Amino acid sequence: MLVEALRRTITELAPAAETYATVALAPVGAGGRDVDVVRLALHEPSAVARTKKEEPEEDDRAPGGVTVDISRKRVLIDGESAAFTFKEFELLQYLVLREGRTIERTELVSSLWQGATDDEAPGERTIDVHVRRLRSKLGRYEDIVRTVRGVGYRFDRHADVVIRYGHGTPSPDRF
Structure with missing residues (x-):
């Protein structure tokens, strides 16, 4: 419903334009820029990577792997x-x-x-x-x-x- 309302508004403002819309919902306090929230909602690899807890760096010279x-x-x-x-x-x-x-x-x-x-x-x-x-x-x-x-x-x-x-x-x- 929200996407359809956006499309109608865009069509009124720019009738010749093609419209594409994505809506991403985030929990309250998610923080970050709007574009970051959208990237995370769309599972962009770098956005997902930033949310993962970084491995501890106590020993950079792990024995194997x-x-x-x-x-x-x-x-x-x-x-x-x-x-x-x-x-x-x-x-x-x-x-x-x-x-x-x-x-x-x-x-x-x-x-x-x-x-x-x-x-x-x-x-x-x-x-x-x-x-x-x-x-x-x-x-x-x-x-x-x-x-x-x-x-x-x-x-x-x-x-x-x-x-x-x-x-x-x-x-x-x-x-």
Whole structure:
């Protein structure tokens, strides 16, 4: 009913405009900007990440597993810092922030090489090369980055994977 009232009002104000409306309800005292409340209601990955309780940082060198530290842009594998290139980390971060969703190669290319001209933008198979390098650096944890044949890639969290978001997690639509 509220959405319909908004559409009628918009139609009166701008008859030629297309209208799209989303209404998000939040509990009293939810705090934050209106846009943050809407993003959380729509389950945007970065908004959800900001609401999760951050893992305790008493010991950054946990004995085993993978720690993807989004806020510090680093990966720890079995307690040791992994030497990821900028693009490798961007790729992993992009997948982590969209956990469980299969991302097509074309989306990865357009998102990770934003602003590149057609001559500068890599082909879709370049993503395969980056994923192969990323997996080799993940070692025995390589299967957290899954291939969905004919479609793209997906991040699947395991019990031995910790994601640290911090307070400055970037929006998944901007890097």
